[in-house]
Amino acid sequence: MKELNIEWMHYDKEGETCTRCNNTGDNVKATLEAISKDKTFKDAKINYKETKLEADKMPESNTVLINGQKLEDILKATASENFCHSCSCLAGEGTNCRTIELNNKSYEAIPEELILEAIKIVACK
Numbered sequence: 001m002k003e004l005n006i007e008w009m010h011y012d013k014e015g016e017t018c019t020r021c022n023n024t025g026d027n028v029k030a031t032l033e034a035i036s037k038d039k040t041f042k043d044a045k046i047n048y049k050e051t052k053l054e055a056d057k058m059p060e061s062n063t064v065l066i067n068g069q070k071l072e073d074i075l076k077a078t079a080s081e082n083f084c085h086s087c088s089c090l091a092g093e094g095t096n097c098r099t100i101e102l103n104n105k106s107y108e109a110i111p112e113e114l115i116l117e118a119i120k121i122v123a124c125k
Helices: 019-036 055-060 085-091 112-123
Strands: 003-011 045-053 063-066 078-083 096-102 105-107
Touching: 003 019, 003 055, 003 085, 003 112, 019 045, 019 085, 019 112, 045 055, 055 085, 055 096, 063 112, 085 096
Parallel strands: 003 045
Antiparallel strands: 003 063, 078 096, 096 105
């Protein structure tokens, strides 16, 4: 049985996170719900972990790890960052948040299809 450890890391301040991280989290959860019903993954043991980060770990926020590997490494994408109004409001100062760039497209929130693609790559190894 293949074991898949999925971790969503995000900045958290008093139970709140930024909009893009929240959207990524929703997408991770929706993807996990979908694969729990997918026969391809029927023998897989899927573990989910949410890691809440303090402000000093902001560069790690909006990260998805699959068996300890960053999603962007699995997909051969590039991690970058840009200004995040939502994080800035939470942090009380101008703040950047991570983005993923793949095939000339930039994603502020990581979409379900990229999460699923990365999970399938890891599951097939």
